[in-house]
Amino acid sequence: MSNLPQKNKPEEIYFYGTCLIDLLYPEAGLAGMELIRREGVRVIFPNDQTCCGQPAWNSGYRDEARKVAAAQLRCFAKPYPVVVPSGSCAAMIKHHYPALFKDTADYEAAVELSKRVYELTEFLVRVLDIKLVDLGEPTQVALHTSCSARREMGVAGEHEALLEQLDNVQVLQQSHKKECCGFGGTFAIKHGEISTAMVREKAAAITATGATTLVSGDCGCLMNISGHLAHQEQELQSQHIANFIWERTHHAE
Amino acid sequence: MQSSGDFHARVRTAVADSNLRVSFRKAMDGFMSKRLDAFPDAEALERLRLRGAEIRVNALSKLPELLERLERQCQANDIQVHWAETVEDGNNIILDIMRQHDARLLIKGKSMVSEEMALNHFLEQQGIECLESDLGEFILQLAGEPPSHIVMPAIHKTGKDIARLFKEKFPDIPYSEDVDTLTRSARRILRRRFYEAKVGLSGVNFAVAETGTLCLVENEGNGRMCTTAPQVHIAVTGIEKVVEKLSDVPPLLSLLTRSATGQAITTYFNMISSPRKPGEKDGPEEVHLVLLDNGRSHIYEDDQLINTLRCIRCGACMNHCPVYARIGGHAYGTTIPGPIGSILEPQKLGLDNIGELPTASTLCGACAEVCPVRIPIPQLLNRLRYERVRNDGTALTRGQGSSRESNIWKAWSLAHRQPTIYRIASLLVTRLRALTPNRLGAWTEARKAPRPASRSLHELAKTNGFDNE
Amino acid sequence: MSDARNKILSRLRGQQPVINETERYTALKTELPPASNLIEHFRSRMASVRAEVHLVSRDQWPTKASALLKEKGLTKVLYAPETELGKTLHNSCSDDELSRLVSRTNSVAEWKEELFFDVDAAITSTKAGIAETGSLIVWPTAEEPRTWSLVPPVHIAILDAENLYATFSEAMQAGGWHKLMPTNLLLISGPSKSADIEQTLAYGVHGPTELVVLLITET
Numbered sequence: 001m002s003n004l005p006q007k008n009k010p011e012e013i014y015f016y017g018t019c020l021i022d023l024l025y026p027e028a029g030l031a032g033m034e035l036i037r038r039e040g041v042r043v044i045f046p047n048d049q050t051c052c053g054q055p056a057w058n059s060g061y062r063d064e065a066r067k068v069a070a071a072q073l074r075c076f077a078k079p080y081p082v083v084v085p086s087g088s089c090a091a092m093i094k095h096h097y098p099a100l101f102k103d104t105a106d107y108e109a110a111v112e113l114s115k116r117v118y119e120l121t122e123f124l125v126r127v128l129d130i131k132l133v134d135l136g137e138p139t140q141v142a143l144h145t146s147c148s149a150r151r152e153m154g155v156a157g158e159h160e161a162l163l164e165q166l167d168n169v170q171v172l173q174q175s176h177k178k179e180c181c182g183f184g185g186t187f188a189i190k191h192g193e194i195s196t197a198m199v200r201e202k203a204a205a206i207t208a209t210g211a212t213t214l215v216s217g218d219c220g221c222l223m224n225i226s227g228h229l230a231h232q233e234q235e236l237q238s239q240h241i242a243n244f245i246w247e248r249t250h251h252a253e
Numbered sequence: 254m255q256s257s258g259d260f261h262a263r264v265r266t267a268v269a270d271s272n273l274r275v276s277f278r279k280a281m282d283g284f285m286s287k288r289l290d291a292f293p294d295a296e297a298l299e300r301l302r303l304r305g306a307e308i309r310v311n312a313l314s315k316l317p318e319l320l321e322r323l324e325r326q327c328q329a330n331d332i333q334v335h336w337a338e339t340v341e342d343g344n345n346i347i348l349d350i351m352r353q354h355d356a357r358l359l360i361k362g363k364s365m366v367s368e369e370m371a372l373n374h375f376l377e378q379q380g381i382e383c384l385e386s387d388l389g390e391f392i393l394q395l396a397g398e399p400p401s402h403i404v405m406p407a408i409h410k411t412g413k414d415i416a417r418l419f420k421e422k423f424p425d426i427p428y429s430e431d432v433d434t435l436t437r438s439a440r441r442i443l444r445r446r447f448y449e450a451k452v453g454l455s456g457v458n459f460a461v462a463e464t465g466t467l468c469l470v471e472n473e474g475n476g477r478m479c480t481t482a483p484q485v486h487i488a489v490t491g492i493e494k495v496v497e498k499l500s501d502v503p504p505l506l507s508l509l510t511r512s513a514t515g516q517a518i519t520t521y522f523n524m525i526s527s528p529r530k531p532g533e534k535d536g537p538e539e540v541h542l543v544l545l546d547n548g549r550s551h552i553y554e555d556d557q558l559i560n561t562l563r564c565i566r567c568g569a570c571m572n573h574c575p576v577y578a579r580i581g582g583h584a585y586g587t588t589i590p591g592p593i594g595s596i597l598e599p600q601k602l603g604l605d606n607i608g609e610l611p612t613a614s615t616l617c618g619a620c621a622e623v624c625p626v627r628i629p630i631p632q633l634l635n636r637l638r639y640e641r642v643r644n645d646g647t648a649l650t651r652g653q654g655s656s657r658e659s660n661i662w663k664a665w666s667l668a669h670r671q672p673t674i675y676r677i678a679s680l681l682v683t684r685l686r687a688l689t690p691n692r693l694g695a696w697t698e699a700r701k702a703p704r705p706a707s708r709s710l711h712e713l714a715k716t717n718g719f720d721n722e
Numbered sequence: 723m724s725d726a727r728n729k730i731l732s733r734l735r736g737q738q739p740v741i742n743e744t745e746r747y748t749a750l751k752t753e754l755p756p757a758s759n760l761i762e763h764f765r766s767r768m769a770s771v772r773a774e775v776h777l778v779s780r781d782q783w784p785t786k787a788s789a790l791l792k793e794k795g796l797t798k799v800l801y802a803p804e805t806e807l808g809k810t811l812h813n814s815c816s817d818d819e820l821s822r823l824v825s826r827t828n829s830v831a832e833w834k835e836e837l838f839f840d841v842d843a844a845i846t847s848t849k850a851g852i853a854e855t856g857s858l859i860v861w862p863t864a865e866e867p868r869t870w871s872l873v874p875p876v877h878i879a880i881l882d883a884e885n886l887y888a889t890f891s892e893a894m895q896a897g898g899w900h901k902l903m904p905t906n907l908l909l910i911s912g913p914s915k916s917a918d919i920e921q922t923l924a925y926g927v928h929g930p931t932e933l934v935v936l937l938i939t940e941t
Contacts, residue, residue, distance in 0.1 A: 015719070017710040019669070023679055024703050026710035033719055045714035047721045048672035056662050058616060060638030064666035071670040099632075147617035180575045184615025191613050192695025193261075197268045197579040198615075199699065227700030280921055310741050317734040330903075336727035388927055389918030405918065412920045436916065436924035443928065448838045464903045474914040474929025477872050481906070482834075492730065499900040503890040507855075514917075517767065518855035518890075521929070522909035530905055535830035535867040546726070550733040559739045 009128060012042035014076050016084045016093075016117075019051035020219045021240075028219060028240030032085040032120050035246055039128045046075040054092040057100060059186050066100055073097075073109050081116050083123045085242050086218050087149025090119040095152055119149060120242055121158040121217055134166040136248035142172050142211035143241075144202070144225060146218035147180050159217050159241060166248055172209035176201070183224040199228045207234055214238040260609045263584040273409060277581050280408050284572035287515025288623065305508045306627040308501045309563040316553065319462040319495045320544065326465025330527040332540045343545045344375040347454070347487055350541055351381055354485055356451040362469070362476040363387040364456030365403055365566060366489045366545055369588045372454075384450075386443050386475040388436065395422050401582030403589060404513045404568040409581055443475070453479030453537070457490035458565070459505060460542070463498045467542065469523040470509060472516075477523055486525070486537040492544050493553075493562040505565060508625035512567040548601040557636055561596050563626045570620035570630060576613055585610065592620035596633040604641045611637040679709050760853040760886045761939060767856025771912030772925060773933040783880060783936050784814035787845060790934060791822050796876060799823050800844035802865040807847045807880055830869055837869060843876035850885040850893050851937075852909070858935065859893055860908040868906050877930040879910070883939045 013036060021029040033043045049072060056065035072093075076082050084090035094117040101110035124130040143159060150156040163171050182188065182198025203225055206214055214229075214236055216222045226238035239247075267273060292298040312319060324334045337343035351359060359376060361367065361383055373383040373394075385394040389407035393400060395418050400406030407415070416430040419438060426438050455476055459468040467488050469476045480486045496505065502524075510516045529536035553559050571577040571591025582590035587598035587607065595610040604611075616631040624630065642659065668674050686705040693702050708716075715721070761777070768775045778786045788811075791799055802808040803825045815823065824841070826833055849861040858879050862868035871877050887893035890909070894900075899907070914929030925931050 015714075017714070022710040023682055023705050026706045026708060026713050029710040030713045030717060033714065033717075037719075043719050044722060045710075045719045047711060047715075050669040050672060050675040053669070056666060058635060058638070059612075059658075059662065060635070060640070060642040061659070061662040061666070062639050062643070064662045067666050068669040071672070147615070147619070151618035151622055178619075180615045180617035180619070182575070182615060184617070187612070187615045189693075189695050191264070191576075192698060193264050193268045194576055194579050194613065195615075195695075196699040197274070198575055223703050224700065227696075227703060230701040231697075231699055283921055314739065314741055317731050320731065320734070336724070336730055338726040338729055342726055386928065387918070388916045392918065405921070407918050408921070410919075412922075415919055432919045432922045432924050435919055436927055440927060444838060447928070448834060463900055466903050472914070473916045473927040474872055475927070477868075477908075478928050481868050481872060492734075499894060499903075500891065503894065506890070518857055518909065518911045520771070520910065520912050520915055522857075522911075524903065524907040525905075526903040526907070527905045532864045533862075533867065533905060534828070534864055535869045536862075536905055544730075546730045546733075550730050553734055553739060554737040556740050559741060 009039070010041060010081050012044060012080050013123075014078075014080050014082045015043050015045050016049060016052075016072075016076075016082050016089065017045065018084065018086045018089045018219070020223070021085060024223065025219045025240055025243075028243045029085055031240070031246035032083070032242035034250070035124060035130070035242060036083065036128070039130060041128070044080070049075045052089045052092045053100070054089060054096070055185050057092065057096060062100065066104070069097060069100055069110075070106055073106055073113060076113055079116065081118055081123065081127070082113065083118050083120055085120040085240065086220075087119050087146045087153045087155060088218050088220055090117055091148040091152035093117045119153045119155045119158075119217070121149075121162055122153065122155045125158040125161050130162075132162065132165040132245065132249050134168045134248050135251070136166070136168055138168040138170075139213060140170045140172050140209075140211045141213045141215050141244070142174050142206045142209045144177075144181060144206065144214060144216040144221055146216065146221045149217050150178065155217075162241065162245060163215065166245070169248070172211045174205040174209050176205055181221045181225050183220045185220065188224060195224075199224050203228045203232065203234070207236060212237065213244065215241050215244050217241045260584070260586060260607070260613070263586060264580050264613075267580040267584040272411075273581050274579060276409065276411065277578050280405065281572050281578045284514065284569075288512060288569060288572070289515075291511035291515040291517065301504060301508055302625055302627050304504045305565075305625050306563065308496060308505055309565070309626045312496045312501070313493065313553070313559060313562055315497070316492070316495065319497055320492060322462040323460055323465060323495050326462065327542055328465075330465045332465060332467075332527060332542055335541060335543045337543055337545045337547070340370045340545070340547050343370050343489065343543055343547070344372055346543050347372060347489070348376065348379055348381070350485065350487055351376065351452060354451055356381070356485070358382045358384065358446065358450050358452070360384050360386055360446055360450035360453050360479055360483065361390070362453070362455040362471065362479040363390055363406070364454065364489055365588060366456055366491055367454065368400065369547065370489070370545070372489075384443075384446055386447070386479060387471075388439055388473060388475075391439055391443065392418065395419075399583065399588075401590065402568060402571060403566055409583070447478045447482050450483045452485040452487060453483040454487045454489065455480050457488050457494055457542075458509065459502055460490055460495045461499050461502060462495050464526060466499065466524050466526045468502060468506075469521075469525070470506065470519050471523070472520040474521060477521055480523065480525055481536055484537055485539045485541070486528070487541045487543065488525070489543040489545060492546055492549050493564075509565050509567050512569040512623065512625040552600045558600060558633060560628050561593075561600060561633060563628050564593050564597070565626060567625055569623040569625065573619040573623050575617060575619065576615070592630045592634075593628070596630060596637060599637055604637065608637075608641040611641065676711065679711070683707055683709050760888060761883055761937065763853040764851055764856055764886055765937070767853070768912065768935060771856065771915075773856070773912045773935055775935045775937055777937050777939050780938050780940070783938055784811045786936055787811060787878060787880075788815050788819040790878065791819065791843070794843075794876065794932075796842040797822050798840060798842045799878075800841055800870055800874065801825060802846075805847065805865050807845075808865075811845065827865075830867055837873050841874045843878060844870040844874045845878045845880065846870050848879050848881045848885070850887055850897070851881045851883075852887055852890050852893055854889045855909075855911055857890070857909045857911040860910055861904050862906055862908070868908070871908065871910060872929050875926065875930055876932045876934065877910075878934045878936065880936050880938065883937055
């Protein structure tokens with residue numbers, strides 16, 4: 001774990017909420033912003049942000065993706081870090097924007113932006129070196145790290161490190177923990193049979209741990225797994241990692 | 254040619270087959286843990302993968318020169334080199350060799366290129382018997398089925414399936430489900446045929462340009478038999494299998510066997526550099542090398558897609574693929590299944606025909622993570638999805654993106670690039686959440702439909718005192 | 723078919739690709755077993771793939787070899803009497819032991835049936851060994867043809883520990899192979915095997931069921 005000295009702590013950051021969080025899990029986004037603000041950093045939420053463009057990019061619709069992505073580029077003009085509470089959307093900007101904008105006028109801007117993008121847990125751990133005090137009741141959770149967070153952003157360790165800081169939280173180990181939950185964006189619609197077979201086994205592995213809460217850093221996975229759990233009428237709760245941490249470390253007024 | 258409807262039909266059958274899923278899962282779990290054990294030092298593995306990638310990239314970047322050098326070296330060693338632009342060319346070259354020797358039986362070692370050529374079918378139409386001698390391939394030939402995995406072809410068959418098959422095909426042999434007994438029976442049956450065959454065929458794992466050496470990786474000894482016992486040995490390979498130097502071989506071999514089955518090395522590593530020389534007492538009198546293109550030189554033309562050709566056919570990508578684990582190899586309907594098949598085969602057979610395959614992935618990246626030569630498979634899947642739907646007249650392979658899908662993305666793009674439209678739309682979504690349909694097609698067959706929140710993050714950010722700029 | 727050749731090559735030449743590999747390989751970390759452990763490493767690797775390894779002294783190997791023939795009930799064992807190894811073996815054998823050894827110096831085609839169905843074992847030399855993977859490097863010759871280490875059910879290989887290399891690369895470099903590859907060069911690492919049926923290992927699929935290595939050491 002790198003612990004950068006506090007002097008590297010930026011005074012302000014941009015928060016990129018992602019479209020899924022905006023409409024389905026806004027409390028997760030808000031929690032991420034609160035966590036950063038509590039560390040004394042000014043959090044800016046540009047009002048014009050919408051979607052990173054990944055759904056179209058991954059479906060082959062590059063022109064459509066580029067038009068949407070170009071609108072995002074303009075939201076983050078100042079050289080502040082951009083923090084994204086999703087491994088998948090962070091990876092889109094960090095790793096795929098340069099390819100998406102190759103040979104266009106926006107290429108330089110895309111490359112510049114890609115260099116200051118952080119996944120939320122990465123930012124909390126590596127940049128802010130956050131210290132958490134757990135105020136919650138003892139609980140057992142299962143953690144699902146998205147494939148983008150694990151493989152593209154390389155922040156599986158940061159997810160785990162944050163949960164480890166919570167004294168009353170025990171993370172239970174599931175089988176095949178590194179395996180994809182079967183979401184994959186439009187994959188879940190286009191190849192519903194395969195996706196269902198995948199999420200069924202993922203949900204079973206998580207349920208088998210006996211955890212009361214499923215925690216994940218990506219809302220796509222959460223929507224997929226918790227959607228299946230609800231369909232199966234399983235009682236397991238699910239929460240975005242930001243929301244989970246904020247609720248346990250925040251002094252209610 | 255198949256359609257995407259065929260793919261979905263095969264997938265439905267496969268995911269409904271719980272035996273298949275259990276046996277693939279068990280096999281994949283075994284492969285994954287063996288591979289992990291074979292690479293105990295993660296840092297050493299990454300260095301070795303970089304080396305592997307470098308060797309393959311180097312070979313591809315000078316492919317035409319290396320092919321010519323391979324040809325020169327082989328010819329200097331008395332190996333006869335044949336070039337086949339298409340599958341038909343390749344099959345006819347082999348037929349001619351068979352006819353020159355008046356051979357009625359071709360005994361075969363494992364060769365995915367010969368599967369690609371549908372060589373058995375072709376020769377059998379010409380009255381020539383083809384006999385697979387790799388145990389797994391032998392079993393599948395008896396069953397009349399194609400391989401479902403490139404390293405473990407009969408992985409979908411249970412011991413019982415095989416026992417029943419042997420009983421049906423060889424009624425004189427007592428029924429047994431014992432693996433050793435079944436293996437001994439196969440040995441006896443095939444031993445006689447190795448003895449008889451005038452011509453043997455093998456694939457090639459690496460063809461070394463520097464020395465004109467054909468390398469073969471195997472465990473059973475059938476590859477050695479096919480290349481040693483008959484008077485004529487025919488090796489078939491794709492043009493991409495060439496490597497520059499002999500010293501490129503050890504790192505690639507180490508990556509290949511450890512990635513494939515977790516073995517430090519296979520039982521046999523066979524390096525063939527010439528036919529029998531004067532004074533030698535055995536070995537084939539003729540060795541032929543058939544270099545097959547079949548679309549590879551087209552793949553070669555693209556700076557990104559060329560990376561498909563790095564592949565050394567270890568099968569690790571399929572062993573680690575959560576989609577492959579659920580549907581098995583046959584559902585893909587192609588010679589090479591799994592992630593590598595999903596990028597390779599559509600480039601050879603056309604996105605028009607099997608453009609569905611690149612979409613059958615969550616892009617989870619497990620394949621790229623284990624690929625011993627670092628092929629960026631998810632990026633190539635993404636690229637092929639683009640090629641399939643792009644509509645600017647420059648697509649590499651004419652696509653078949655539906656106009657309905659294309660219109661959906663156009664509308665999506667419009668809504669998300671205009672903050673005002675997006676805000677109005679999200680306002681509608683959050684305020685009218687009670688009207689959200691409970692059924693969203695395939696999604697809700699196994700999941701509850703997500704409900705929009707009552708206030709979007711845009712609104713919450715404002716009400717909680719976060720700055721807008 | 724030279725037409726195909728030209729078409730393929732000209733297509734390949736038409737577009738010189740630029741392959742972007744962002745991360746470059748630096749240097750391979752050596753994974754060589756320490757020199758003193760070569761023998762032990764070789765032996766444990768071989769054992770892990772069910773090969774039988776016997777450490778023997780230079781004087782003792784023929785005695786061990788002939789004892790193994792008796793022990794395993796091998797009555798028709800190929801050997802090459804014209805090689806140094808063959809001579810040594812021949813000279814140290816009793817009459818009973820000699821009766822188990824057969825020599826065939828003509829083309830294999832002339833006695834193929836006997837080789838395929840009647841011979842119990844073959845004793846051959848080896849060029850070298852590889853400790854890292856537990857492999858024999860077999861370089862067949864006119865005296866010891868390539869089918870000998872393949873067709874009979876038992877292969878007895880004699881390896882001098884002096885010829886043990888840490889890795890495949892090292893053996894290849896030391897042997898200067900790139901200058902003159904033989905007709906056929908083999909790495910043999912255990913008896914023939916398959917896991918094609920239910921991923922269960924079965925031995926002796928097409929090649930030898932048993933691989934016996936006599937590893938000659940000074941002590």
